[in-house]
Amino acid sequence: MRSEIIQNQDTPLYSISTAAKMLGISVHTVRMYERAGLILPFQKESSHRLYSQSDIERLKCIRRAINEDKISIAGIQRIQALIPCWEIVNCSQQDREHCDAFNNHAYACWMYNHKKNICENLDCKSCQVYKEFYDCAKIKNRIIGITEKYESTL
Amino acid sequence: MRSEIIQNQDTPLYSISTAAKMLGISVHTVRMYERAGLILPFQKESSHRLYSQSDIERLKCIRRAINEDKISIAGIQRIQALIPCWEIVNCSQQDREHCDAFNNHAYACWMYNHKKNICENLDCKSCQVYKEFYDCAKIKNRIIGITEKYESTL
């Protein structure tokens, strides 16, 4: 078996213009979504952005939400702010007290600074919270999961 | 102590034109919010709508979400669809299986039919799910509440 570069859904492959072309939108629109915290791109050392296949899928999902479901960008931000990140990363009571994400509800956790808590040394881009829960169905199912977890202890 | 008509925040008091005037919007806009499921008015036997002080506050909250926070109506619907109603009304596993609200994520529970479950004979207008959880902060705090409830059993 010869040595190969491992490629998967998370491998940074596409430049911003390639990504934009794949989605049929302008480069600026992609950056607009980034500014809004809907997507975190890979940054090369050089400051140029790169996107993986997962990023493309995420962007497609964002487009559907905006164009088909008529949810505004601000609305998507609020929805993502409801992801129960504290439960997913299982942070402590003390972590929560100092966490801006836990104590606010306007943006997803990856939009806040995480100093002095469990997330401090973690990369949001590779965190389950960011990677897995970007749409309504997945977020709702996760909330359901919490209640089921609770009920199973009764 | 003489007999008085009990008035509270939930007493139906205002006609639709009075409510619209109080909010500085048109009658039609109020009905638009109703169509979207953001507000459930009282209906007199006569089919004319009436609004309580709580309804006015709720409408003010909706207005802030739309005008200040820039969340679209479709966005508000999706956010309200994340209210963990099943946990609040504590419905059974069987109730959940047959519940359109539980099994979807596009609208709040009070927008669906509740046949053959615990909600069947309840009035959504006076249900805690509808009355208490119409904004992001309250919804998020409720989700937090579930996790804390779970953690307290450990």
Place this chain on the structure above:
DNA sequence: AATATTTGGTATTTATAAGTATCAACTTTA
């Protein structure tokens, strides 16, 4: 070294959601 691309801005356009106007039929109330 020359060409192509990306960056982060601002200014502008466009698409459309949110809101208004108007309507005839119906209901309430005075």
Place this chain on the structure above:
DNA sequence: TAAAGTTGATACTTATAAATACCAAATATT
């Protein structure tokens, strides 16, 4: 029973979010 208000529906207007176009400076590619 006349006047005022409500209903639901359609057509129209407006406000603005989303997207595009453009820019000069920086970076990457050949």
